Amino acid sequence: MKYEKFQAPKGVREYLPPESTAFEWVREQLISPARLAGYQLMELPVFEDTNLFSRGVGESTDVVSKEMYTFEDRGGRSITLRPEGTAGVMRAVIEANLDRGQLPVKVWYSGQYFRAERPQAGRYRQFYQVGIEAIGLDDPAIDAEVIAIADRGFKNLGLKKYSLQITSLGDAASRAAHRADLVKYFATLSLDEVTQARAALNPLRLFDDKRPEMIEAMKSAPILLDYLSKEAAENFEKVQSYLKNLGIAFEINPRMVRGLDYYTGTTFEFVHSELGAQSGIGGGGRYDGLMEILGGQPLSGIGFGLGVDRALLAAIAENTVPQSAFTSDxxxxxxxxxxxxxxxxxxxxxxxxxxxxxxxxxxxxxxxxxxxxxxxxxxxxxxxxxxxxxxxxxxxxxxxxxxxxxxxxxxxxxxxxxxxxxx
RNA sequence: GUGGGCGUAGCUCAGCUGGUAGAGCACUCGGUUGUGGUCCGAGAUGUCGCGGGUUCGAGCCCCGUCGCUCACCCCA
Incomplete structure (x- = not known):
């Protein structure tokens, strides 16, 4: 009698020897800059109350609307495997009252995240991220530090073929003014139903449409950067000057759209050129309203998530992975x-x-x-x-x-x- | 969720227009009794992803299914 074999669930990425050595190395390189900057470990559950994500990440996002692993536990609670890290960190900070102590709260984390997408090069249903969050102070210098820490992680890996794109989503007043004009602009276009629906949920998403005719149509759409309030514009200027002073190259991409709804202010993305369609190796930004939405104080925060799987693929593509299998003495x-x-x-x-x-x-x-x-x-x-x-x-x-x-x-x-x- | 490609020994793959499977690497043992890397010799291994169909006969054709992969979408 021979038993049937099992297969790993669809879309998961496993790291076995000897490759696991490289994975371990990548993760360590990515997170060590955060430790050196005083960020401390937060070890969190991989599953949370479903509402934490639908409310925190946003119903309009694909992540929430069609990619979550949601199930009912034995007590009838709706549980979701975490699709990203920030919401869980916020929940823990609020629950443990860490925001009542000295600010900013600086934490790092590392682990697996889950999204039910069709697998592809660099895109898995279970993937690994390391991330940091600096919570409680709205100081553009923190924005620059957070970006610098991510950049140092990639530099640690020896990566060269990546670029940093930044933009600012401004404050609430900036976004409201822009949104009004953007919606007016959409009225002049003849959009199909699906696109109209996306626009209704989050007008910014149309900037991410890759169809040639839409790219063309969006070329003359109003840009959020032109609507920044005086304060938001000054903040963004400061972030840029800090980055220049740090010697970190970046380009401003006013059309950048992030997949999570909570972002505000400084927003950024690291893109690698050798990875095919899934080129984002990390990204993040500021989130002004998130903590309050999740029942905490109205404090701001900023953080990033870096993709360990993709960073490894990038390091392999650039041939920077050290040949360091275990050897005994x-x-x-x-x-x-x-x-x-x-x-x-x-x-x-x-x-x-x-x-x-x-x-x-x-x-x-x-x-x-x-x-x-x-x-x-x-x-x-x-x-x-x-x-x-x-x-x-x-x-x-x-x-x-x-x-x-x-x-x-x-x-x-x-x-x-x-x-x-x-x- | 949509579409393309693929699925043969542990690994990388070959298998012509259908006639019941091979190579290289790796592995094990040996080349006289307890010392590796080279060389030589020998050997084991596959329900040809799974299920069904067509056929005298299928790894090769058809259908389904699972998985991998790439792209769309989306993002780490």
């Missing part, structure tokens, strides 16, 4: 049943001394075990048989040149530590 080959126990004990002691140690398991011939040691990339090898155990001495073999040296087992840790430094 010492490979122990026990010969015969008697030496197994000693091999385990010696390995344990060496690891306690931070020496990376592997053991050849199973009943392989010595030749096969040596081969395994060689392939593992181990720098030294010892064979442990009856003779070695009774003499308490092993031949420490250096794999690079095959040379050996007699070493007392008790002295192995010291000897290896010395040898590994001078090598």
């Amino acid at each position: 010492l490979f122990i080959i026990p010969l015969g049943e008697n030496s197994r126990s000693d091999a385990l004990r010696i390995a344990e002691q060496l690891r306690a001394a931070k020496i990376r140690t592997e053991i050849a398991f199973g009943d392989r011939a010595l030749k096969g075990a040596m081969k395994a040691a060689d392939k593992s990339g181990a720098r030294y090898v010892i064979v442990l048989g009856d003779a070695e155990i009774s003499s308490e001495t092993v031949e420490l073999k250096r794999m690079t040149d095959g040379s050996t040296k007699s070493v007392k087992i008790a002295q192995l840790a010291n000897e290896l530590q010395r040898a590994l430094i001078t090598d």
Whole structure:
């Protein structure tokens, strides 16, 4: 009787050895700048009350209207697997009253997110993001710092073929004035029903329409940047000057539209040129009303989410991933049943001394075990048989040149530590 | 959700106009008794994604299904 095999659910991306090493590296490079800037970890649930997202992210977004993994739990609650990170962070900050303490609240997070889309290059149903949020202060210098942290993450990866686009969605007054004129402008166009519906939900979305005739039609549409209030315009100017001073290249893209409704003010996106259709490797922006909408104080915040999967694809495309598979310092080959126990004990002691140690398991011939040691990339090898155990001495073999040296087992840790430094 | 391409050994793939499967790499063992990387030799492995149909006969044709992939859409 043979059992049927299982497959991973559709659209999930898994990282197995040896590739997982690269994934781990990318994630670390992306988030380390945030740690260095004083952002602290927030570890949150992957599922939340469905309303948190429909209210926070916005009903008009595709993310909420057709991409959420929503189900009822055993208590009859409507639960949704998180499609993005910011709403959950806000909920936790409000719930724990972190916004009553010193501001800004600076946090980072990392984990998987879920959207029920058709899978594609760089687009998965479960994907990984790292992100940060700086909550509670509306200071353009924070905007610049947040962008700089994201940019440093990509620089850490060695990426070059990416660009930063920024714009400002202004404050409430700016958007209201613009929206009125935009709707008037749409009336002069003959839009099909679907497009009209999108425009009704969020007029800005038409700027993202990729059909040639729409791109043409939107060319003379009023631009939000021209409607910024004096204060919003000044803020945006400051952000730009800070970025210039930081030496971070950017271009202003007044037609940029983000997929989440909560964005206001400074908004940005990192785009990589070698990734095909799914080119966004990260993005974020300020969200003035989000916290209040979610039942908290009317505080502003800004943050970003960076795509770990896509950043990895970008690093692969630019060939910047280091070849750093795990290699051990010492490979122990026990010969015969008697030496197994000693091999385990010696390995344990060496690891306690931070020496990376592997053991050849199973009943392989010595030749096969040596081969395994060689392939593992181990720098030294010892064979442990009856003779070695009774003499308490092993031949420490250096794999690079095959040379050996007699070493007392008790002295192995010291000897290896010395040898590994001078090598 | 819509459309195109694909699905053969662990991996990369070949398999001509239908006649019941191969290569390279990897893997295991060996080249005399306890020392790797080269070389030589030997060996194991597939319900040809799954289900149904056409046919004397299907990996090759048809339908369905699952998955992968690319694009639309959308976004990380």
